[in-house]
Amino acid sequence: MKFIRQTFESLRFAWQALRSNLLRTTLSLLGVTVGIFAIIGVFTIVDSLERSIRQSLAEIGTDVVYVQKWPWGFGGEYQWWKYFQWPETSYSDYKFLAERIEGAEATVVMDFKGGLTAKNGNNSMDALLQGVSYDYNKISVVDIEKGRYFMPQEIDAGRSVAIIGSEIAETLFPGDPDPTGKVFKIKGLNYSIIGIQKKKGKGLFDIAGNPDTKVILPYLTFAKSFQNRVENSVDIVVKGKPEDEGLVELESEIVGLLRTKRGLKPTQTTNFSINRPEAATKAVSGLFGVITMAGWVIGSFSILVGGFGIANIMFVSVKERTNLIGIQKSLGAKNYFILFQFLFEAIFLSLIGGLVGIGLVYLLSFIQLGTLDIVLSPKNIILGLSVSSIIGVLAGIVPAFGASRMDPVEAIRAK
Template sequence: MLALRLTYESFRFAWQALRSNLLRTTLSLLGVTIGIFSIIAVFTLVDSLERNIKDSLSFVGKDVIYVQKWPWVFENNFPWWKYFQRPSPNMEEYRYLQNNLENAAYIGILDGRGGVNLKNGNNSLEAEVQGIVYDFNQITEVPVAQGRYFTPQEIEAARNVAIIGAEIAETLFPGSDPVGKEFKIKGIRFLVVGVQEKKGKSTFDFGGSPDTKCYIPYMTFSKMFQTRYSNPSLVLKGRESDAGLLQLESEITGLLRTRRGLRPSQDDSFSLNRPEAALKAISGVFGALTVGGWIIGGFSLLVGGFGIANIMFVSVKERTNLIGIQKSLGAKNSFIL
């Protein structure tokens, strides 16, 4: 019982000391709280940004290789002028790889144009129009909520059919089912065969929001938009048996070098881009941000620690006489708070 009474008295004295110096108590709590909150806030922000960016890159697909003119990740002092001279992938190379590749499960070609005006009567909006081939849905999912996906015949015949995003459907066809109805792209009529699932807005949409995308057959797109400045991409999905897609990557390199007539001494005139490389670069950036977060949080705790140390010094200095009386009466260190 004596121990309980001493403990109670000890906490009562401490509580009275805190109440008698309310401003000092508040400042001490703020010093600790702000330091801890700074660390939590910085790391929460960094983790949230990294997760959102990685989620926004999901459009590139899984186990895929993109054959493009430009690399996604540039090294230091890269010869950018050489990339300008590279030819862009084209339909002939797509057909060539389609007929000769053995390690690809699916192969596609796509191209896009942003800021295209879509119109239906008095309703219009600007959206991204992408030309795709039939196997594109096997490489990167195109989730169709209403209607259907393209048929092989529609792709090969370059018909004027389209799969539109949810926001496009709501804008061009408010309050009605858009499937089976027509709208115009650059004055040309297109039939809506499908509407994609609504994704909603995201902080980062590096591939563009699916809600404002309009897919049409690639050959139809080529007739409407392709110029000598166009930059199509070949997209290839590897087989599950090809771990790391090493065989597919080697086969693509060999076939394209042969197709383009490159000599052994010449560098590749194309880039093989993989989502893993982009994610690795992003992880490196956020690794540096994490270190910065630790530094910011550490400074916050350090500043708060100095403030609390000064307050504790003043508190002990003021209570020196009281502590001396308590010690002379036999109070132990554990009693004096």
């Protein structure tokens, strides 16, 4: 109990010392404030960017591989002249895989076309068209708010039905709470609305296209109406089974089947690419790692300056209160009481600086940076306070230890 009481007494002395020298306290914590703001600010922005990218990547599929002509390039030499000679992945490749593959939960074909206008009377809006096969909702998010998803017979027969985004519904049918069953036109062709997706809002990285401005059609409908032929360059997406860790078996099966379909000999190089969304995630994580390190370096210089400033102030504080230290020790104050008194003062200084820096980052989250949603996470708050506390301990331990080792008689005589 005595130890706890003296510890709280040390806290009270430290707080009173800070309050009695407000200007000096303010100047001391500036370095720590700037440092914590730089580090936590960079961390917060990087986390927000990474979260946005991961959400966008999740929309193009999880546990999936993309079978395409061109490989996704993430560093290293990109041998475009080699890939240029490869054949396009086609609808017949998709049919061959879909009919024979055993290690997949879903096999999907899809294609995109932009620059087209959806119309209803005098209302019109630019739209991104996407043609898909039936299992598309198994590899990507199709969040239907009104209406329904495609039926197999609609996909197989290539019927003129569509799932549209919320912005398209609002623009083409203003004031209509439920335009499902209504008809709109693209290039003079009629399409019946069977479903409307939930409003998502514009994202920073809409890798698969913003669903609010997208029209999804059965692939055969899309190909015949807008690509003039079914055998067109397409993306083939295959979703693996949960028990296939790393999708190793799935990838091997795809390679074997497609090489067979294309008549490749054992000595011939595979002439298609199997791309994985997680490769993009790893590449992005590597880039963000560099940015995070830069934030640490920049912030560390400011924190270092702030730490030296706090240490200097603590030495001055010890010098100013030498007589008081002597009186306290002559009245029976233990060494740890004096040490805690000055150490807590240094930690308080650093923590206040850290809290101000974190507060500035929190204010930054209210600034509109395009479509980026900046969120200060509890993890970054704890990190900022932890770094501040450590800096306070390191900056205050030497002067506090020196004060605790003073001889009471010499301290009282000091001027």
